[in-house]
Amino acid sequence: MLIYKKNIIRFDILNTIVSIIIFILLLTVLNINIIISGILAMLIYIGNSMLFAPNNKLVFLGIKDSNKQKEYLNLLDNGYDNYEKIIEIKNKITKPHIKQECNDIIGKIAKILKYLEKHPKKIGENKKFFTYYLETIYKIVNSYFEISSQDIHSKEIEGIISKTEKTFVIVNKSLDEQFTKMIQNDALDLDTEIDFLKNNIQMKDF
Numbered sequence: 001m002l003i004y005k006k007n008i009i010r011f012d013i014l015n016t017i018v019s020i021i022i023f024i025l026l027l028t029v030l031n032i033n034i035i036i037s038g039i040l041a042m043l044i045y046i047g048n049s050m051l052f053a054p055n056n057k058l059v060f061l062g063i064k065d066s067n068k069q070k071e072y073l074n075l076l077d078n079g080y081d082n083y084e085k086i087i088e089i090k091n092k093i094t095k096p097h098i099k100q101e102c103n104d105i106i107g108k109i110a111k112i113l114k115y116l117e118k119h120p121k122k123i124g125e126n127k128k129f130f131t132y133y134l135e136t137i138y139k140i141v142n143s144y145f146e147i148s149s150q151d152i153h154s155k156e157i158e159g160i161i162s163k164t165e166k167t168f169v170i171v172n173k174s175l176d177e178q179f180t181k182m183i184q185n186d187a188l189d190l191d192t193e194i195d196f197l198k199n200n201i202q203m204k205d206f
Contacts, residue, residue: 019045064114072123075130076113082134083109089138089145101168102141108175109134122182129178137171140164 023041026032032040083106090102116123123130144164147157 015048016156018048050108068124072120075123075127076117078132079116079134082138083113086141087138088114089141095148095165098144098165098168101165101172103179104172105137105141105168105175108172108179109137112175112179115179126178133174133178140167140171149170155178 010158019041022044025038026037026040027034086102086109087106090099090106093099093102114127116126116129147160147164150157
């Protein structure tokens, strides 16, 4: 689940509790009519939601372009949907070494999704990860399970199954390469900051 969605759920729970407490206080302590107390508590709930709710996409993404906000959130949502569907299929696979390959794939996908969610401005330059790679990985895992779970023994089918199993290794390697590429700029920025700090220390400019 997206981090911002978890935050929304937490906020809604807290906001509901606060509104209920206010309703009870208005009704019992201030002896305000039950209908008015309910309306006031509801208005407070709505006001808190409008002012403080973490589902404010401008705050979440740090991106001012509303079209990009919508696009990036849709990409993340679809990415997590595919991620969860891959997990569901993996749980049905019986071959231990293939299940492990799928576990590795799932772990790497989760790492990439969390990274992009924390660095949403990088989503734009990694659209292909959502629109091609995740969709394709899901299709491959799903097709593999459907074919391998059938009790069919032919050289052609067994060849396709074997080829698909080898593809999982390639997918794992590809995900490592994609993640390395994503964080490469972060590493370069860190290296620049370290050099800058060293120069300032040597020049005693602090």
